[in-house]
Amino acid sequence: MDSEQLREYGHRLIDFIADYYKTIESFPVLSQVQPGYLHKLLPDIAPDHPETMDQVLDDVRAKILPGVTHWQSPSFFAYYPANSSVAGFLGDMLSAGLGIMGFSWITSPAATELEMIVLDWLAKLLNLPDQFLSKGNGGGVIQGSTSEAILVVLIAARNKVLRNVGQNALEKLVVYSSDQTHSAFQKTCQIVGIHPENCRVLETDASTNYALRPGLLQEAVSQDLEAGLIPFFLCATVGTTSSAAIDPLAELGKIANSNDMWFHVDAAYAGSACICPEYRQYIDGVETTDSFSMSAHKWFLTNFDCSLLWVKDQDSLTEALSTNPEYLKNKASQANLVVDFKDWQIPLGRSFRSLKLWMVLRLYGSEALKNYIRNHIKLAKDFEQLVSEDPNFEIVTPRIFSLVCFRLVPAKNDEKKCNNQNRKLQDAVNSSGKLFISHTALSGKIVLRCAIGAPLTEEKHVKEAWNVIQDEASFLLHK
């Protein structure tokens, strides 16, 4: 770690990255390489002797970049966004530069304290109930991903209920979600040992725009209680991955609360929009929840990984996740004067991730962040309008945020053929390299997803995307 070498190479890499963004539109958005391409280009063993920065950067250009799918391209409309921004990038860089571990307060007090402060800042921007603030028994914490956020609260909830009913009751515990809940939830249940047959996946349909129906939940809970099972966890979503569906938190919360269930809300994508007063309504009812998560690394300009989790009762987390070996003991922790975030998460190690969120909030300010979100939603509205004007296409579910779910309409009610055509259209569009869209299935229909949210996306990119989609569609339809 030579400071002058860091300076020299660092400056060169900054220019490399800045140039990458300048030319990002020249790459195919979806990488067009074939499986195994890189094995053919790189040696089988590590070099014995140092290579130069030039050699490495040449290889990045010639061998790595062709295998990159450009998530930061303005024409990336697949999945949900994974924002990188100048401020988010700088924060990540500073964190890597300082190279500290913030698992206990003592190992870098600033890391723990800044995290508590910025999570409070964001809780206030989202107008979360006071119980989620760090001043009481609640608080926020940065997790690596929504999967980890859900995993830690599921463990906390599991241990809490097992403390009451006995360790051997694990096989009686029942969780509830909808068939639109992210697959991470199912995986998480599997990890903590919930029996697969005790995972209630409640069906949704177009009648509620794929939102979970409270009546269905109540019914399932009642049946499980009658069968002697123990309903203990409900996972609702604001902005599902498939179609950005919004589960009705207030009504669901009533059921969860009256049955002593832990209620978690996953707002990984749409949570960011809720800092705008006009979208805050979609998390109304959050006061009934036990925990709430959103991913700042999705649509909030903060580089991965930065998933935010708030809980009302930090004790339930730390009771489930604390370790206290001699080699980590220190006066501040032993005297209970501080928060040690190692006891709020799965791993021990943790980097200074709050720096990037802090820099995003300071270098942009909350007003600009609201306008950033509003602009993407406006662009999505424009795209929705373009789709709805074309008789070959239909909007499948009403657009609320920046995701448009659409498809080619079936000819002669042939849904099977229609699904195939939509798949073909997706392939054709993505193979063009001009944009990247993904798909999902809703009630058996293959649906195309245009998720707007890359920082560089402007009106012209959305229009160009639609032109490519229309062109490929008309080629397909007239073939």
Added chain:
Amino acid sequence: MDSEQLREYGHRLIDFIADYYKTIESFPVLSQVQPGYLHKLLPDIAPDHPETMDQVLDDVRAKILPGVTHWQSPSFFAYYPANSSVAGFLGDMLSAGLGIMGFSWITSPAATELEMIVLDWLAKLLNLPDQFLSKGNGGGVIQGSTSEAILVVLIAARNKVLRNVGQNALEKLVVYSSDQTHSAFQKTCQIVGIHPENCRVLETDASTNYALRPGLLQEAVSQDLEAGLIPFFLCATVGTTSSAAIDPLAELGKIANSNDMWFHVDAAYAGSACICPEYRQYIDGVETTDSFSMSAHKWFLTNFDCSLLWVKDQDSLTEALSTNPEYLKNKASQANLVVDFKDWQIPLGRSFRSLKLWMVLRLYGSEALKNYIRNHIKLAKDFEQLVSEDPNFEIVTPRIFSLVCFRLVPAKNDEKKCNNQNRKLQDAVNSSGKLFISHTALSGKIVLRCAIGAPLTEEKHVKEAWNVIQDEASFLLHK
């Protein structure tokens, strides 16, 4: 994401970080702030409007740095190191710059393929058995931390055995480790639902230098079998956190293999040393294991997070951790042509972490990396020599790698007073700000730990550290 703003701010931050390393010795190694210090310095709410880069950098200098414990300081000797290096930093920066998600092959083929290639490179440097290479059914993967590495193999092992004996046998499963195994293992067992009374924590003592005794394991396994329980997982360690103890892999492996138990080896810290032929012997027997992990972010110049995990049977991982929702389906995955690392880990999201390991291996080369390790071990040997020459001190366990476990010797066999004095010595040394050491307990003795491994540490820092320790000790002893 304006490329010219990134360029301008990026250059400024590079200089800031380079200057930080230039002046790193001017900071107290262990932060000397009091709990809650930062809340008094920062506002309660996020700013509405943008602030300038100058304001932010001024705050980093004035408010953040005083709360930082300087893990990259040449006088940081606590815990184990968390290496940052020019190459590791550049790799992290490039990954943040590209801002891609590599959860499925298709989402950035280069991310998956480079990871497979560099994990093969490192497996070869470690001379791991061929079954750990990616060409067969084995392979390596980057996890965030050792905790996650152990968690995924524990889930894989649990599911494998439950598939044979039935889901309801969870309460019969037994795991084995020593009382020196990292607390992460206990936490992991708790997460996956292993009954606490089924976690065998086998006692170690000075007679084996705190290594797990195979005889004790055999005895415990036999007893559990007789009691109708199911021994299914053994976690051994090469280089424990307390004292760098080395469990005898070959003998333990025999017992694990003959009882059909999953055998994992955690070499988080000492694994790095095993790239040197003269230290490779300490993982002899690795051929009997099912999985092996080491953390490149500890002592291998690769910035956090970069924990390497190799398994012989990738199917057991993917059978336990795969999800396949419609919105992630793609031709390459469906045709089974590619590896999707999302199915080898807990979270869905994953960044391009192999870049930093690749840059470390290329910009330094394996010969320099071996010498880097050897130099730290030599410095530790020097420190050990200094300690052993002072009659007030003793070496508590034989030093093998770069950790020296030592303490003030008890006066008149008063072990209790001796423990207090060692604690006081540690406090005095760390409060000086001149260096940072940590402690542990071995057979009830409080032991001081000097772990050498920061990239900037030179002979003079080790000598200075010893001078401070001696000075503080003589002040204590003559008070």
